[in-house]
Amino acid sequence: xxxxxxxxxxxxxxxxxxxxxxxxxxxxxxxxxxxxxxxxxxxxxxxxxxxxxxxxxxxxxxxxxxxxxxxxxxxxxxxxxxxxxxxxxxxxxxxxxxxxxxxxxxxxxxxxxxxxxxxxxxxxxxxxxxxxxxxxxxxxxxxxxxxxxxxxxxxxxxxxxxxxxxxxxxxxxxxxxxxxxxxxxxxxxxxxxxxxxxxxxxxxxxxxxxxxxxxxxxxxxxxxxxxxxxxxxxxxxxxxxxxxxxxxxxxxxxxxxxxxxxxxxxxxxxxxxxxxxxxxxxxxxxxxxxxxxxxxxxxxxxxxxxxxxxxxxxxxxxxxxxxxxxxxxxxxxxxx
Numbered sequence: 001x002x003x004x005x006x007x008x009x010x011x012x013x014x015x016x017x018x019x020x021x022x023x024x025x026x027x028x029x030x031x032x033x034x035x036x037x038x039x040x041x042x043x044x045x046x047x048x049x050x051x052x053x054x055x056x057x058x059x060x061x062x063x064x065x066x067x068x069x070x071x072x073x074x075x076x077x078x079x080x081x082x083x084x085x086x087x088x089x090x091x092x093x094x095x096x097x098x099x100x101x102x103x104x105x106x107x108x109x110x111x112x113x114x115x116x117x118x119x120x121x122x123x124x125x126x127x128x129x130x131x132x133x134x135x136x137x138x139x140x141x142x143x144x145x146x147x148x149x150x151x152x153x154x155x156x157x158x159x160x161x162x163x164x165x166x167x168x169x170x171x172x173x174x175x176x177x178x179x180x181x182x183x184x185x186x187x188x189x190x191x192x193x194x195x196x197x198x199x200x201x202x203x204x205x206x207x208x209x210x211x212x213x214x215x216x217x218x219x220x221x222x223x224x225x226x227x228x229x230x231x232x233x234x235x236x237x238x239x240x241x242x243x244x245x246x247x248x249x250x251x252x253x254x255x256x257x258x259x260x261x262x263x264x265x266x267x268x269x270x271x272x273x274x275x276x277x278x279x280x281x282x283x284x285x286x287x288x289x290x291x292x293x294x295x296x297x298x299x300x301x302x303x304x305x306x307x308x309x310x311x312x313x314x315x316x317x318x319x320x321x322x323x324x325x326x327x328x329x330x331x332x333x334x335x336x
Contacts, residue, residue, distance in 0.1 A: 201247040
């Protein structure tokens with residue numbers, strides 16, 4: 001279907017088309033965070049901070065050669081290059097190891113840069129903006145996100161509009177995750193405040209230490225302890241890392257079992273996240289509502305629409321899927 005004949009609804013109109021509001025869920029992508037603070041959460045902003053804080057010269061040249069500021073794209077290309085070199089020339093083992101090592105270092109650099117570039121306190125965001133975000137999120141029964149940052153977490157803990165359960169409970173020394181049936185907030189790719197502690201998944205929190213999360217996270221990173229986060233690489237690599245982590249696997253399985261209506265907000269549908277798209281394609285959702293930012297005829301929106309329509313065509317042969325598009329800005333997620 002061409003972008004020229006796409007009907008783009010207002011967010012309020014999209015909600016009116018939901019068959020069952022008790023089975024209405026949302027998948028949040030990076031557009032959610034960019035809408036709040038573009039200079040902090042866009043890849044351009046993250047790339048600028050990483051470059052200013054010692055991004056390796058060779059890696060800077062790779063970004064330039066690929067004409068991108070997308071860390072995940074660069075990591076994927078480096079890892080793919082290593083695989084190809086290993087096939088074509090076994091005599092270049094050292095180069096393969098360098099590429100794999102540099103990709104790993106870039107993944108760690110991305111995590112550190114996101115933490116460094118992150119707002120230091122939830123108080124840096126105006127209460128009115130949180131209130132607008134609450135009103136948006138209160139429309140959904142379950143919330144799934146691929147974002148690593150703390151914006152969604154901060155919004156939820158300050159919420160007056162709805163109850164959120166991320167599956168973490170106080171175990172005495174820390175907040176520990178377990179498989180609670182009441183969980184309705186899921187970090188599909190992990191988050192900055194989630195960590196592995198032996199066999200447990202724990203959550204950093206201000207309430208336990210009195211230290212701001214920003215400080216706690218950066219102290220962990222200084223000690224080379226990295227959060228549970230799935231960054232960079234191909235969709236296949238991401239899925240493998242998800243399956244090998246008890247918490248992430250639970251979130252992914254919960255997403256795959258969703259029924260009813262799914263809103264997709266701020267999700268770019270990139271090849272690196274094809275595992276998420278395939279889950280929707282093979283899932284049981286009956287209605288799909290996809291946000292588009294600005295004109296539906298832009299190259300980016302045409303690509304998103306093309307992927308959604310291909311997904312719909314695949315589903316229609318097995319289990320029909322209604323697809324709709326809505327104006328991302330009309331959702332007024334962070335409006336004062």
